Amino acid sequence: MNVNAQIGFQENIIIDQTYGVLNIESVFSADIDGDGYKDVLSASLDDNKIAWYKNIDGSGEFGEQKIIYDKAIEANSVFAIDIDGDGDIDVLSSSRGDNTIAWYENTDGLGTFSNPKKIDENATFTWAVSATDIDGDGDIDVLSASNGVGRLVWYENDGLGGFGSKQIIEANTVNIRAIYPIDIDGDNDIDIVTAAYNDNEIAWYENLNGQGTFSTKKVVANNIARAQTVFSADLDSDGDMDILSSSWEFNGKLVWFENLDGQGSFSSYKKIASNSAIVSVSAKDIDGDGDIDVINGSQLYENTDGAANFTLKQELVTGNTTVSHYVADLNNDTYPDIIMGIEPNEILWCKNTDGKGSFETPKIITRNVNNPEKLLVADIDGDGDLDVSCLSNYNKTSWFENIDGLGSFGIQNVISTNPYDIDGGSNRVLFNVDMDGDNDIDIVTFVGYEFNTGKLVWYENTDGKGDFSVSHDIFNDIPDMININDIDGDGDLDVVCYFSYLNNELRWYENVDGKGNFGLEQVFFQENINLTNLNSCDIDNDGDLDVIVSYNRFGGFDKEVLLFQNTDSNGAFSDKQKIITNESNFSIILFNDLDNDNDLDMIFSTGSEIFWQEN
Numbered sequence: 327m328n329v330n331a332q333i334g335f336q337e338n339i340i341i342d343q344t345y346g347v348l349n350i351e352s353v354f355s356a357d358i359d360g361d362g363y364k365d366v367l368s369a370s371l372d373d374n375k376i377a378w379y380k381n382i383d384g385s386g387e388f389g390e391q392k393i394i395y396d397k398a399i400e401a402n403s404v405f406a407i408d409i410d411g412d413g414d415i416d417v418l419s420s421s422r423g424d425n426t427i428a429w430y431e432n433t434d435g436l437g438t439f440s441n442p443k444k445i446d447e448n449a450t451f452t453w454a455v456s457a458t459d460i461d462g463d464g465d466i467d468v469l470s471a472s473n474g475v476g477r478l479v480w481y482e483n484d485g486l487g488g489f490g491s492k493q494i495i496e497a498n499t500v501n502i503r504a505i506y507p508i509d510i511d512g513d514n515d516i517d518i519v520t521a522a523y524n525d526n527e528i529a530w531y532e533n534l535n536g537q538g539t540f541s542t543k544k545v546v547a548n549n550i551a552r553a554q555t556v557f558s559a560d561l562d563s564d565g566d567m568d569i570l571s572s573s574w575e576f577n578g579k580l581v582w583f584e585n586l587d588g589q590g591s592f593s594s595y596k597k598i599a600s601n602s603a604i605v606s607v608s609a610k611d612i613d614g615d616g617d618i619d620v621i622n623g624s625q626l627y628e629n630t631d632g633a634a635n636f637t638l639k640q641e642l643v644t645g646n647t648t649v650s651h652y653v654a655d656l657n658n659d660t661y662p663d664i665i666m667g668i669e670p671n672e673i674l675w676c677k678n679t680d681g682k683g684s685f686e687t688p689k690i691i692t693r694n695v696n697n698p699e700k701l702l703v704a705d706i707d708g709d710g711d712l713d714v715s716c717l718s719n720y721n722k723t724s725w726f727e728n729i730d731g732l733g734s735f736g737i738q739n740v741i742s743t744n745p746y747d748i749d750g751g752s753n754r755v756l757f758n759v760d761m762d763g764d765n766d767i768d769i770v771t772f773v774g775y776e777f778n779t780g781k782l783v784w785y786e787n788t789d790g791k792g793d794f795s796v797s798h799d800i801f802n803d804i805p806d807m808i809n810i811n812d813i814d815g816d817g818d819l820d821v822v823c824y825f826s827y828l829n830n831e832l833r834w835y836e837n838v839d840g841k842g843n844f845g846l847e848q849v850f851f852q853e854n855i856n857l858t859n860l861n862s863c864d865i866d867n868d869g870d871l872d873v874i875v876s877y878n879r880f881g882g883f884d885k886e887v888l889l890f891q892n893t894d895s896n897g898a899f900s901d902k903q904k905i906i907t908n909e910s911n912f913s914i915i916l917f918n919d920l921d922n923d924n925d926l927d928m929i930f931s932t933g934s935e936i937f938w939q940e941n
Contacts, residue, residue, distance in 0.1 A: 346391070346694020348372035350667035355654035356406035356415045359437040364654045366665055366691055367394075368673055369404040369419055376401055376419045376430070378437060379673070379691050384658045386677060388691045390737060394430050394439045399423030407457045407466050410487035420452040420470060427455055427470055429487060445481050445489045446470070458507045458516055461538040471502035471520065478502055478520060478531070480538060495531055495540045500524035508558045510567050511590045521553040521571055528553055528571050528583065530590060546583050546592045547571075554578070559609035559618045562634040564588075570620060571595075572607045580607065580622050582634060598627055598636045610653045610662050613639075613683035623648035624666055626683060642676045642685055643668060671696050672722075672743060687796060690740040695724070704758035704767045707792040715769060717756040723771050723785070725792060741769055741785050741794045755782065757810050761842040763818055766790035768842070770810065773797065780804050782821070784842055800844050801835055803827070811862040814897040815870055816840070822862055822873055830854040832875070832890075834897055850890060850899040859887075859915040865941065867925050870895035874905070876915055876930075887915065887928070906930075906939065 347370035358365040363381035366388065370377075375396045380389040400423030409416040414435035419442075420427050427449045428442035451473035460467040465485040471478050478496035481489040496502070501524040510517040515536035520529050527548045532541040552574040561568040566588035572580050581595035598620060605623065612619040617632035624643035627636040643666065650667040657663065661681040666674045666688070674688035700717040707713060711731035716724050722743040727736040755772035762768060766787045773783050782805065783797035805823035813820040818840035824832045832851035835844045855877035862871045873890040886907050891900040905928070914931040921927060925941045 346373075346692050346696065347375060347377070347671055347673065348696075349670050350649060350673060351402040352404045352650045353652050353665050353667040353673055354404050354406055355652050355656070355665055358406065358415050358417075358432065360414060360435050363658065364656050365437075366656075366673065366675070367404045367406055367417065368667065368692075369398070369401040369421075371400050371402055374399050374401055374421070374423070376404055376417065378417070380437070381656060384656070386657055386675065386689055388675075391692070392437060395419070395428075395442055398426065398428070398442070402453065403455045405455055405457055409457070409466055409483070411465060411485055416487070418455055418457055418468060420449065420455045422451045422453070422472075425450050425452065425472075427452060427468065427481075429468075431487065443487060446492060449479075449492075453501075453503050454505050456505055456507055460507070460516055460533070462515060462536045467538070469505055469507055469518065471505045473501055478505065478518070482538070493538065496520075496543060499527065499529070499543065503554050504556045506556050506558050508567055510558065510585070512566060512588050517590075519556050519558050519569055521550070521556040523552050523554060523574070526551050526553055526573075528556060528569060530569070532590065544590060547595055550579065550581065550595065552578070554605050555607045557608050561609065561618050561620075561629065563617055563632045568592075568634070570607055570609055572605070572622060574605060580620070580627075582620075584634070596634070598622075599625075599638065605647060605649050606651045606667075608651065608653055612653075612662055612678065614661070614681045619683070621651060621653060621664060623651065624664075624668075626664075626685075628683065639683055640685060642666070643674065643688055665691075690743060695738070696722070700756040702756055702758045706758070706767050706787070708766055708790045713792075715756065715758055717771060723756065723769060725769075727792065739792060742771070742773070742797060755805075755808055757808075759810055759819055761819055761837070762786060763840045764790070769794065770800070772804075782808065782823075786842070798842055801847065807857050807860040809860045809862050809873075811871055813862065813871055813873075813892070815895050820897070822860065824857045824860060824875070826854070826857070832873070834873075836897065848897060851888075851902060861915060861917060863917045863926055865889060865917065865926055866891055868892075868895075873899065874915070874917070876906075887930075 349371040351371045352369040354367040355364045358378050363384040365381045366379045368377050376394040377391045398421035401421045403420040405418040406415050409429050414432045416432050417430045426447050427445040431440040449472045454471045456469045457466050460480050465483045467483045468481045479492040499522045502520050503523045504521040506519045507516045510530050515533040517533050518531045528546040529543045550573045554574040555572045557570040558567045566585040568585050569583040580598045584593040608621050609618045617629040619629050620627040626640045628639040647669045648666045649669050652665045653662045661678040663678050664676045673691040676685040676688045695718045698716050698718045702715045703712045706725050711728045713728050714726045723741040724738045729736045757770035758767050761784045768787050769785045781802045782800040786795040788795050806826050807824050809822040818837040820837050822834045831849045833847040833849050838845045857877050859876040861874045865872045870892040872892050876887045878885050887905040889903040916929040917926040927941050929938045
């Protein structure tokens with residue numbers, strides 16, 4: 327008789343890419359839904375998405391991503407302004423994969439958008455769009471820069487969002503990457519400042535009659551290697567508009583040019599800083615002292631004297647490039663905050679806590695998982711059901727609330743993000759444990775900076791409900807494998823780990839006060855091995871925890887399981903004792919009492935077979 331039992335599982339999605347972005351290119355901020363709070367917009371390249379995020383209450387809590395359009399092929403720029411003159415905020419975008427500039431009507435003033443209304447479908451490889459009243463007729467025109475015919479152009483608005491054909495301002499300059507419309511010469515009309523990547527050039531174009539007839543190019547500098555971005559503001563407090571720019575060379579420069587006469591005659595560049603991978607720059611009085619400071623990606627440079635002498639005050643984010651940022655007051659406290667698009671998939675906002683340029687740790691607006699590496703379940707919020715914690719690629723640690731106890735999960739709650747991806751699966755570290763002895767679930771994970779550099783940290787569940795602290799360090803350096811258990815029998819959790827990149831040492835670290843403060847390393851084994859398993863359990867039945875490891879020796883054929891006995895119950899370990907020698911590779915080892923004789927036996931897999939061995 328053949329009996330076939332089929333177990334059916336129903337898929338329930340906890341999170342997918344719906345709420346995320348793939349390769350963020352541009353961020354912007356405006357009050358999309360008319361509730362008085364500045365919302366956030368994004369354009370992302372790899373998912374072809376123009377989206378916005380509702381500022382729920384003005385305190386920095388943002389809602390789920392709302393997709394405006396997800397077929398803008400290689401979306402790379404987003405802007406928001408009232409295009410059709412009906413009093414609400416519409417959205418403008420460029421997408422270089424389909425050579426399109428389009429706008430989306432806010433149909434109800436609440437953030438419900440129309441399908442794209444095409445302004446130009448032949449804007450070859452557009453880099454940037456902006457919008458302002460170019461011709462002085464009281465409505466909003468559109469300005470763009472691309473690599474195609476007519477590399478710098480503008481489109482006239484009929485006042486209702488109907489646009490005429492492109493009007494060419496510049497047809498020859500190669501690869502204009504950035505545009506900034508502003509009155510450079512003080513004649514009360516809109517001129518245009520540009521940065522040209524291939525021509526290494528900063529230039530401006532004068533609006534000759536205030537109606538959109540522009541001069542030929544006026545070169546400010548042609549020695550800004552790979553000029554990437556441009557901005558204009560009164561940096562030296564003399565009443566006219568200076569120019570700020572950055573470049574994308576290996577030691578990219580952040581520089582400014584002084585408007586010498588208020589009419590657009592500029593000095594040679596004055597260097598603020600040398601950095602690499604500078605792609606986003608702007609200027610604003612961040613610290614409330616009446617002069618203009620500079621924001622370069624995630625770096626804040628203070629204008630120390632109002633005369634454009636700058637010093638680095640704070641770096642808001644370290645790691646991957648800030649590809650776009652925007653300055654806006656997101657929480658209605660009158661202080662300018664900073665929104666950042668972080669390569670490749672994050673949107674962050676930094677709160678200006680005191681109006682003097684003191685910023686909180688950035689908060690993540692996007693909620694998605696990019697290549698989850700580790701998943702665990704535990705009651706994170708103490709409500710009696712099991713939640714899910716996740717470590718995803720680029721070292722983002724987050725958790726998802728089981729909101730009804732039946733498997734309906736809420737949006738992603740981000741605990742931490744670190745932009746560097748650490749090579750090797752052994753460094754995908756995630757533990758749900760009570761590290762400080764307060765009877766709730768804390769999180770232990772690995773934070774990486776670059777290859778072979780990083781540290782093990784833990785995040786405190788501060789209220790038992792899933793609000794987590796900043797990281798607490800356990801130790802620096804990269805372990806191959808980690809085990810967490812009460813090694814010294816004092817009722818708290820210690821850490822055992824092996825380091826192949828650091829003297830090939832097997833160590834343990836004591837939780838010295840039971841509150842998650844750790845002592846120095848205690849080394850009890852040093853040998854060059856390729857560790858495959860690390861366990862701690864009472865293998866000799868004496869009431870304390872021993873350490874068991876399996877390994878394959880580098881450059882050899884030895885495959886062994888080793889026991890280190892805890893000789894004094896306080897973490898003093900014996901020399902190695904070989905339990906098994908010369909077996910196949912040990913992929914999994916578990917310990918349990920399989921024969922009911924009150925001691926722990928060993929279960930192990932060698933890849934093709936599963937064995938158990940009696941203690």
